[in-house]
Amino acid sequence: MERLQAEDNFKYLRPLELFQQKNLVNICAPMVRYSKHAFRLLVRKYDCHLAFTPMIVSNCFVRSIKARDADFTTSYDDRPLIVQFAANNGYDFANAAEIVAPFSDGVDLNCGCPQRWAMSEGYGACLLKKPDLLCDMVKQARTRVGNEDFTVSVKIRIHKDIRETVDLCQKVEKMGVSFLTVHGRTKDQRCEPVDMEAVRTVKDSVSIPVVANGDIQSTKDANEVLDKTGVNGVMAARGILANPAMYAGYDETPVDCIKDWLDIALSTGTPFSCFHHHLIFMLEHVLTKSERSVFNSLMSTSAVLDFLRYNYDIS
Incomplete structure (x- = not known):
């Protein structure tokens, strides 16, 4: 505790x-x-x-x-x-x-x-x-x-x-x-x-x-x-x-919220599985089917950050 x-x-x-x-x-x-x-x-x-x-x-x-x-x-x-x-x-x-x-x-x-x-x-x-x-x-x-x-x-x-x-x-x-x-x-x-x-x-x-x-x-x-x-x-x-x-009042997760999650999760030492799973939920209606397949299979924090930076200019 x-x-x-x-x-x-x-x-x-x-x-x-x-x-x-x-x-x-x-x-x-x-x-x-x-x-x-x-x-x-x-x-x-x-x-x-x-x-x-x-x-x-x-x-x-x-x-x-x-x-x-x-x-x-x-x-x-x-x-x-x-x-x-x-x-x-x-x-x-x-x-x-x-x-x-x-x-x-x-x-x-x-x-x-x-x-x-x-x-x-x-x-x-x-x-x-x-x-x-x-x-x-x-x-x-x-x-x-x-x-x-x-x-x-x-x-x-x-x-x-x-x-x-x-x-x-x-x-x-x-x-x-x-x-x-x-x-x-x-x-x-x-x-x-x-x-x-x-x-x-x-x-x-x-x-x-x-x-x-x-x-x-x-x-x-x-x-x-x-x-x-x-x-x-x-x-x-x-x-x-x-x-x-x-x-x-947002209908889907806004980019600022995703950025906030990156900041909070990384600053609090959130384990990768939890960090990644939350992003999978948040991006479900944002990513295309092929993008989801790639994103869901990522295995490290650096890979997730690179994906978001390259595809959505989120960092």
Whole structure:
């Protein structure tokens, strides 16, 4: 775990202040391998108000300094920041929250990951069927970190019966959860349309902020979600990977954003695979098919920089 560049005078709005002051809070989703320090710094330059870390497994994080160093790096200007954890008990979740509290603005409990490995370990979407355990985890984290400005949130998928989702959300609200993120699909759905009516129902059933997640690719999508659901925020994943400037109103990644990524990634020591993969996403709709074939096969930072300089005068 590393906090870079201490700067005590850096000013920013914390999550609850954002929900109070913004008509719609623009959020970068937790994405395994991708929503890491360098990428979070990039999207913050383009009207992303709040960013999440990738999901971190809490028991490894709590027990291993090596895991903390590998999974969590931040800096003074990487704020406001929510650290998302996978946890299956309140002790680990509360301990993890206590560890990151000095370096972040909140923790989020992943209750939506549908992957088999996560479900088999008691993480992610399986918690949707364990409301008592989920409530205890929220309560323990909320008690352990007493600072009311430090948020404890939950990210969920919906149940087939929306009444179960509403009941769950109202229970965790009573336990002190600060806000909810709702992915409008069930744990078994992948490509089906997001259920906006379900998201709206959750929003109308609680008094805390609600964030909508799922198929948000542009500011047009974000505004349509706001109109349909009345949510307080939107969370983008694939959309912001393909276009880190989407919240600033760009239809595709602008050249300046690509240049910013080069500067940020290289200055923060981003590993080549991560550096390259982000560019593959960003350039998907810019490169021709033959150019993509060449670019995607590049094996070094110098080769990537040469390609961009020669073909697009980007340096």
